[in-house]
Amino acid sequence: MTLDFINTYLMLILLSSLLVNVVLTIYGIFFKPHYTKKVIALTILSDTLNTFTVYIGYRRWVNELNPRPPILTVPPTTESIIEFAERAVDPLPQALVLTAVVIGLAVTLFLVFLGYILYAHYKTLDMREIRKLKG
Amino acid sequence: MELALQMLGLLTPVLIIHAFIIPFTKLFKSTRLPGIIALIGSMFAVISTTIVLFKVYTEGPMVYTYGGWPPHFGIVYEVDQLNALIGFFTAWIMFTIVVYSLWYSHHIDDPSWYYVLLIGLETGILGCLYTGDAFNLFVMLEVLSITAYGLVAYHRDRAEAVEAAAKYALIGAVATTFYFTAVVLLYAGYGSVNMAVLSIFTRISGAKVSAALKYISVFSVALALWVFTYKSALVPNHFWLPDAHPEAPTPVSAALSGLVVNVGVYATARFLYTIFGPNSAIAEYREIVLSAIFTLGSLSGILGALMMMAQRDIKRLLAYSTICHIGIAYMGLSAGFLSGNEEAIKLAVMGSIVHLIAHGIAKALLFMSSGVLIDAAGSRDLDEMRGIGRYYPLTSVSMILGFLNLAGFIPFIGFYSKLLIALGYLDSGFIIGAILIIIISALSIPGYLKAISAIVFATGKEPSQRVQKTWIEPVLFAMALSLLVLGALFQYLWPVYDEASRAIITMNGVIEYISRAWNLIPVELKWFMGVTP
Numbered sequence: 001m002t003l004d005f006i007n008t009y010l011m012l013i014l015l016s017s018l019l020v021n022v023v024l025t026i027y028g029i030f031f032k033p034h035y036t037k038k039v040i041a042l043t044i045l046s047d048t049l050n051t052f053t054v055y056i057g058y059r060r061w062v063n064e065l066n067p068r069p070p071i072l073t074v075p076p077t078t079e080s081i082i083e084f085a086e087r088a089v090d091p092l093p094q095a096l097v098l099t100a101v102v103i104g105l106a107v108t109l110f111l112v113f114l115g116y117i118l119y120a121h122y123k124t125l126d127m128r129e130i131r132k133l134k135g
Numbered sequence: 136m137e138l139a140l141q142m143l144g145l146l147t148p149v150l151i152i153h154a155f156i157i158p159f160t161k162l163f164k165s166t167r168l169p170g171i172i173a174l175i176g177s178m179f180a181v182i183s184t185t186i187v188l189f190k191v192y193t194e195g196p197m198v199y200t201y202g203g204w205p206p207h208f209g210i211v212y213e214v215d216q217l218n219a220l221i222g223f224f225t226a227w228i229m230f231t232i233v234v235y236s237l238w239y240s241h242h243i244d245d246p247s248w249y250y251v252l253l254i255g256l257e258t259g260i261l262g263c264l265y266t267g268d269a270f271n272l273f274v275m276l277e278v279l280s281i282t283a284y285g286l287v288a289y290h291r292d293r294a295e296a297v298e299a300a301a302k303y304a305l306i307g308a309v310a311t312t313f314y315f316t317a318v319v320l321l322y323a324g325y326g327s328v329n330m331a332v333l334s335i336f337t338r339i340s341g342a343k344v345s346a347a348l349k350y351i352s353v354f355s356v357a358l359a360l361w362v363f364t365y366k367s368a369l370v371p372n373h374f375w376l377p378d379a380h381p382e383a384p385t386p387v388s389a390a391l392s393g394l395v396v397n398v399g400v401y402a403t404a405r406f407l408y409t410i411f412g413p414n415s416a417i418a419e420y421r422e423i424v425l426s427a428i429f430t431l432g433s434l435s436g437i438l439g440a441l442m443m444m445a446q447r448d449i450k451r452l453l454a455y456s457t458i459c460h461i462g463i464a465y466m467g468l469s470a471g472f473l474s475g476n477e478e479a480i481k482l483a484v485m486g487s488i489v490h491l492i493a494h495g496i497a498k499a500l501l502f503m504s505s506g507v508l509i510d511a512a513g514s515r516d517l518d519e520m521r522g523i524g525r526y527y528p529l530t531s532v533s534m535i536l537g538f539l540n541l542a543g544f545i546p547f548i549g550f551y552s553k554l555l556i557a558l559g560y561l562d563s564g565f566i567i568g569a570i571l572i573i574i575i576s577a578l579s580i581p582g583y584l585k586a587i588s589a590i591v592f593a594t595g596k597e598p599s600q601r602v603q604k605t606w607i608e609p610v611l612f613a614m615a616l617s618l619l620v621l622g623a624l625f626q627y628l629w630p631v632y633d634e635a636s637r638a639i640i641t642m643n644g645v646i647e648y649i650s651r652a653w654n655l656i657p658v659e660l661k662w663f664m665g666v667t668p
Contacts, residue, residue: 030310038305045487046312053316056323093319096270100315103277107308110281114288114301121294130298 021048022077035118035125039111050097055124057093139190142183143212144199147262147275151621154254158247166246170237172269173250177226177233180257182225184219190636191219196281196651198267205660206267206652207329213267216638217488217647220631221401222264224492225394228499229257231614235503238607243384249289255282256390263398266530267652269318270328272402276314276366280307282394286387287379299378305366306375314362320355324348330410331652334645337415344416352417356424359406367399369428369465370435373458377442380457381450381515385506392457393499397491400464403428404484408639409648418582421577425472428465429568436575443582448515449505452586453498456541459579460494463487463572467556473563477641483559483568485636493618495539496547500614504534507607508590511598517586521595525642529608531591533615538583540618543576548621 021044026039059067070091074080115125122130151177160168191197196215198206205214214222236243236253243249261277266272284307288300325336325348337352361372368376380388406423411417437460446452465486470480507530517638524531540549554571560568613639621628637643 026309029305034302036304042305042308042312045309049312049316049319053319056319086231092322093397094143096315096319096322099270099274100312103274104312106281107277107304107311110284111301111304114284114297114304117288117291117297 011055014051018052018055019049021045033126033128035115035127038127039108039115042111043104043108046100050100050104053093053097053100057090059087059089137190139186139195140199142186142401143197143214143265144201146180146183146187146265147258149179150258150261151255153179154251154258157251157254161247162345169247169250170233170240173233174256177230177257178256180226180261181230184223184261187214187220187429188223191216192631193624196638196648196654198651200655205656207327207332207656208660210271211267211329211652212265213331213648213656214265215644216399216634217404217636218264220488220635221397221491222261224495225264225397226257228393228594229260229390229612230376230496232386232390232503234353234610235389235506235607238604239384239386239506239508249286251385252282252285252289253387253390256286256387256395258285260394260398263568267330268328269321269330269333273311273315273318276362276398277311278310279395279398280304280366282627283307283391287383287391289387290382290386291384295378296382299375299382302307303375310320310362310365313358317358319353319364320351324351324355328653330405331649334410334412334415334649337411337417337651349417349420351523352411353420355407356411356417356420360403360424360428362666363399363402363406364428364431364465365399366402367396367461367465368435368458369399369461370431370458373435373438377451377454380454385450385502385509388453388500389499389537392454392502393441393495396457396461397495400461400468400487400491403465404468404487404639408484409645412642412645414642415469422472425469429469429472430493432462432465432469433571433575434462435459436466436571437578438462440575440582443579444580444585448503448518449509449517449518449586449590450515452517452582453501453505454483457494457498459575460490460498460541463553463575464490464494466568466572467552467559469566470556470563471640472560473560473565474599476563479559481559481633481636481640482562482641483556486552486557486559487634488554488635489548489632493540493547493549493552493621496614496618500533500537500611500618501541503607503614504530504537504611507602507611508534509601511600519588521593522591523595523598524591526598526607527602527608529612533608534609535587535591536618538587540622542580542583546622547618548625549618551622552627573607586625631634 025041025045029038032038067089068087070088073086119125122133151379153172157172179278191214201210255278259275259282262275263272263279266275284300284304287303288297290296323334327333365372369576380391383391407421411421436459439455439462443452443455446455464487467483467490470483507527508520508523509515512523540547543550543553553576557569557572
């Protein structure tokens with residue numbers, strides 16, 4: 001059993017669990033009646049997709065070249081930069097995820113406060129009840 | 136650097152600074168100061184979009200690189216004729232909406248937060264329109280979305296408003312998350328998030344593109360299109376609009392119905408014509424996607440027109456009319472599935488662009504004038520508003536002009552937009568498209584006549600209260616006149632709209648868009664991107 005095989009195996013597990021997560025959270029958002037559960041499903045969905053984004057930037061572990069964070073620790077010479085470019089993972093998806101996480105925080109906060117006001121009006125957060133009360 | 140380029144780069148930062156200054160006016164306990172700052176901000180947007188429009192129409196597309204980073208390595212704003220034109224009208228309509236908000240101040244209990252959100256919304260719309268970077272489009276889409284959710288829920292003591300905002304925000308947050316995934320997939324497939332660079336990569340890969348890359352592209356385009364059609368309320372995704380738009384404060388309804396929905400149509404055009412054009416890697420799937428959009432567009436046109444007849448609430452009627460007209464705009468936009476006759480496609484897409492402008496002005500005008508009459512009648516119900524328009528002749532006249540424009544009567548610009556879409560379909564031999572446009576127009580007329588006859592021509596009781604401030608009436612009338620003037624001058628303004636359509640339809644226009652960005656990348660960096668110069 002080689003390292004390469006374990007690497008492939010772990011990545012497969014990661015990808016399939018991400019897929020299951022996406023399906024479950026979409027079910028949660030559209031079919032769970034309770035507002036808070038919908039918001040929780042939404043946060044899990046965005047976290048899942050953020051993990052997927054980090055996975056996109058990940059560099060496979062091949063030829064004993066283990067991937068490293070994109071930080072250059074030695075003085076930049078031509079050889080060190082070439083070696084660095086071969087080993088470094090792609091930093092751009094991580095930067096995108098950072099932006100998406102901050103935005104997701106703002107949206108979740110907004111949704112939670114909206115739920116609070118919704119509760120103040122209807123005394124319930126069950127979306128079926130709310131639709132009924134509206135008449 | 137030249138003035139126009141600086142104005143383009145300053146536009147969104149200056150606007151968002153205006154938005155963030157507004158809360159500090161609470162220190163002075165002033166109720167007028169927030170409105171004045173918002174007015175200055177929107178005036179700046181008007182000036183800079185106008186300068187950008189003139190510059191783009193005289194010298195072609197322009198690119199602003201933030202922080203001096205070349206395209207592909209940094210965020211750029213790229214403006215061609217299409218987004219310059221839409222941005223210009225957006226800034227002007229938003230300016231009148233801010234002026235109207237000053238009139239509307241007696242309904243706004245906390246003006247500082249209201250104007251923060253309104254200017255934030257303008258920043259979001261203009262950012263979405265002007266950006267040349269697919270990921271920056273995501274950020275601006277979120278700016279637009281969060282401010283829109285906040286504005287819909289602005290009257291938070293009304294239970295319906297909060298519920299409409301919750302419905303809109305929950306699915307909207309899912310939608311923007313999916314757009315983020317679409318951008319990431321595009322990056323995984325092509326290694327860039329810059330629109331111009333992506334347009335090169337989708338084309339040069341051409342025939343020898345791998346199957347995996349094809350599937351990634353199709354999947355990400357499908358995800359992105361779901362988001363854009365959600366934002367512009369195309370039929371299966373229209374469920375939030377009839378609740379959210381009427382429950383918002385009236386000036387916000389005008390902004391949402393007149394401007395925000397345009398962003399989705401523009402982004403769809405950018406994705407399906409500039410980035411994934413007719414000669415790109417997914418050309419064969421693109422035609423399927425476009426014909427699906429045509430079907431959905433005609434469905435939403437028919438559904439919006441039919442639902443409009445059944446409404447008793449004036450703002451809800453206008454919201455359904457928005458669904459109908461966005462359907463028509465998408466029908467014109469999707470003409471690209473008729474391969475072959477490029478002139479005809481250009482005509483139909485030009486009609487779609489003109490329709491966005493005609494609908495944007497008219498719908499903002501209608502919401503604003505209905506706001507005046509709602510104040511007079513004290514209700515949004517058409518039965519309660521019977522005959523109320525007789526006491527406000529100037530508002531009623533502008534309202535009638537707006538309705539006639541939407542129905543497509545002859546001297547108005549709304550007539551020419553529908554005519555161009557129908558002509559485009561006739562030219563390419565697709566008769567059904569032209570017939571559907573005529574059917575939808577005919578179906579929508581009863582709804583408009585119902586509103587006009589109830590408000591203006593019916594006899595009702597005396598109004599319960601008089602509207603004290605009537606200085607807004609001339610502004611509304613000027614907007615109504617602008618519809619007539621744009622229609623009357625249509626043959627002289629033809630080249631302006633034609634250029635906007637040419638920029639995304641013809642190969643020359645797309646090449647111009649690409650090359651302006653591409654030429655800014657230094658040669659040694661092009662080598663680094665894996666493309667030999």
